[in-house]
Amino acid sequence: MSHILIQGGRVIDPAAGTDGVRDVRLRDGVIVEVGENLQPNGATMVGAKGLVVAPGFVDIHVHLREPGQEGKETVASGTRAAALGGVTSVACMPNTIPALDSAAMIQYVLHKAATEGVVRVYPLGCISQERKGEVMADLAALKEAGAVAFTDDGNAVMNALLARRAMINCRTLGVPYIEHAEDEHLIDGGVMHEGRVSLRLGLAGRSAIAEDVIVGRDVMLADETGAHFHVAHISSSRSVEIVRQGRARGVRVTAEVTPHHLALTDEAVGEFDTQMKVNPPVRDDAHRLALIAGLKDGTIDAIATDHAPHGPLDKDVEFNQAASGMIGLETLLPLCLAALVRPGHLTLPGVIRLITVAPARLLNLPGGSLAPGAPADVTVFDELANWTVEAKTLASKSKNTPFLGKTMTGRVVHTFVGGRQVVREGGLT
Ligand SMILES: [Zn+2]
Structure with a gap:
């Protein structure tokens, strides 16, 4: 199964009161640990320096x-x-x-x-x-x-x-x-x-x-x-x-x-x-x-x-x-x-x-935190990156947004669902 280490990002987990530079280990679909300078132990490394790592x-x-x-x-x-x-x-x-x-x-x-x-x-x-x-x-x-x-x-x-x-x-x-x-x-x-x-x-x-x-x-x-x-x-x-x-x-x-x-x-x-x-x-x-x-x-x-x-x-x-x-x-x-x-x-x-x-x-749903044992659902984003909303890059079939052509600040870089990476470098995997 999968084993990923998200390294060196600003980890913000409001459920635990965490806000600081940490590593997050995802293994077999769940969060295993959040800590400083975690050892790779054979994990696939995902660098998150300068990025925010959130549930x-x-x-x-x-x-x-x-x-x-x-x-x-x-x-x-x-x-x-x-x-x-x-x-x-x-x-x-x-x-x-x-x-x-x-x-x-x-x-x-x-x-x-x-x-x-x-x-x-x-x-x-x-x-x-x-x-x-x-x-x-x-x-x-x-x-x-x-x-x-x-x-x-x-x-x-x-x-x-x-x-x-x-x-x-x-x-x-x-x-x-x-x-x-x-x-x-x-x-x-x-x-x-x-x-x-x-x-x-x-x-x-x-x-x-x-x-x-x-x-x-x-x-x-x-x-x-x-x-x-x-x-x-x-x-x-x-x-x-x-x-x-x-x-x-x-x-x-x-x-x-x-x-x-x-x-x-x-x-x-x-x-x-x-x-x-x-x-x-x-x-x-x-x-x-x-x-x-x-x-x-x-x-x-x-x-x-x-x-x-x-x-x-x-x-x-x-x-x-x-x-x-x-x-x-x-x-x-x-x-x-x-x-x-x-x-x-x-x-x-x-x-x-x-x-x-x-x-x-x-709604009593699982997720929403990076607690050990929680589903390995993680979003990594760049708080300061600019991007332009364009119909051709939206994955939604519909393009009905008043923000078409507008520049936005804050861009999602990686998304993990159950430990599986579904977005990498801002694009679908
Ligand atoms: Zn309604």
């Missing part, structure tokens, strides 16, 4: 689009995009076609992952049958098949009785209930954040209150049921405050935020850039700063990309008609560095914690 990143909000929309993304292409982004574990969303609402569909994705994927894939199951928000799916059967949490992501569960019953089930099963928190009525046909920019562009606004109402409802339901309620892609300042107050009262509520909500505002919609159309929308700077404050005080637990591939047919159209979502796996690291580390909001170990051990704990 493989864990992204708990990814749309792999398979089955049903393989033209946009597949398990094969999406996991390669993940690897290039330093992401060694993805939780994939169940709003596929058909939706992941049965044990057979969960098994299908896991089979694809095992045969065609290059990183670990953890499917999420639907809360409702066909993701219609009417009849609950068989959550126990889905969990038995391998679903790690439940969500109707893409839409909120609008029926509060269904949400309540699903939370009771999730509590019993010991898994999180995850909500795409946007009230479909309060959205009111909005296509971007409701504010000065939507007024100027004459586009229908999507008010933050649409998110806040569902987050508030679900915090109350989680309080009453004892379930773990997790807010997907939180985007509004009032929602952050509701989560903060809920946690202070002991409610089991957690939240994730996307890099694009941290890095961008509605100003970036500019002249109707459909690549900037996402749900929930990126908002104004007051909301953005509230999200950063939520990360700083621990109200928001983790960063997740909401990697959402769409093709030209969905994006090269009028803004009102365009699909919502942007890809994010391959720009996760540089956006976090730009939005959080370089402005001084968080330290580099602080950010690494938010994309490794913190999300892994949220």
